[in-house]
Amino acid sequence: MTSTTTAPVDPWAPATRTPRDAEQLRRPSESFARRAITGFLRRPSAVTGVVVVIIMALFALIGPALSPYSYDEQNLDHVSLPPVMQATDVDGRFFVATQNLTLVELDGGGHLVGTFGGGEDDPVAKRMTFDVGGGEELTINYRVKPPTLMQDGKTISNSTTMWNTDHVLGTDGLGRDMLTRLMFGLRISLLIALIAMAVNLVIGVIYGGISGYIGGNVDAVMMRVVDIVSTIPLILYVVLIQVLMAGSSGFLSIVIALSTVYWVDMARVVRGQVLTIRQREFVAAAKIMGTSDARILGQHIIPHVTGSIVVTATMLIPSAIFIEAFMSFIGLGVAPPMASLGTMSNDALATLRSAPFQLFIPAGAICILMFAFNFIGDGLRDALDPRQNR
Known part of the structure; x- marks a missing residue:
């Protein structure tokens, strides 16, 4: 019996590959920007944030031109009308009692067709009677909350839910259109966000870059200035600026205050990065x-x-939006009658129990805007992190 032996394969022999193998191994080069964009688009929350910000920006910029109302137009006959109303059906006519005890008539589509004021008030019984034409009288019983309508001494229970077609988001305590005021409020917030970002990019990057690159005693002095600026509360800056600039608008005071102190966080971040990069070989x-x-x-x-x-x-944009809303809420921001998300929230406190929608609308807009920018920041952080692209 004969045995055959096979020579072992040389482990050091060069590998062979066919043209098909080479085609499969070939991979197109991808730039850092393209990898970052691809990584950003892979995060649904970040893309949703971008879409929301774009929609709200278009809503704030284009919306006021399409609205039939202005932000300061008052109609005391239509005070605190909600977006969705419980209209009382009286022989095919629809009526709603407002917060200031006037009677508003609607058509079948939810449009406001008339207002009845100057009713006969009975303060003892807490009832107000109106002549609605055709020999009919309706009475508002404001002893109960919300007020109910009565006819011939009996409460009318035939009601229907109707959308406020003329004021989609309702009206505030002065009869101003909430939708129009929300548009102007978002415009103020987005403008504050744009200014804050511009200030961060200009002052913070230049200041932090110079401090980190020069280093030494110059860096120590510049960082102590940053520490001093960051320890003084922003509210104090706004108050001092309003005192020094008597007669100026609250919006200008907030802009100057943000331009004065809001760049310190950016300067710290840039300075720390520059201190590391300046030691690399390409700088030498x-x-x-x-x-x-x-x-x-x-x-x-x-x-x-x-x-x-x-x-x-x-990441600092949501903080700037919240600062503007808070300043306006406590009366140090945008002055009335200009609409701001903060002033709208402050105005809604007086009617919080009877008309809570007046607070929920601007507060909801603030939350949505801040969440959108936070989602964008999270997406950018992950997309621009080199460790995520390995």
């Missing part, structure tokens, strides 16, 4: 070649911290 090579410090900082170092800058700026 640029210095050896005689490149100026300004050119090294602007064209070599700052581009490497773009991801941190974008993420920080996006």
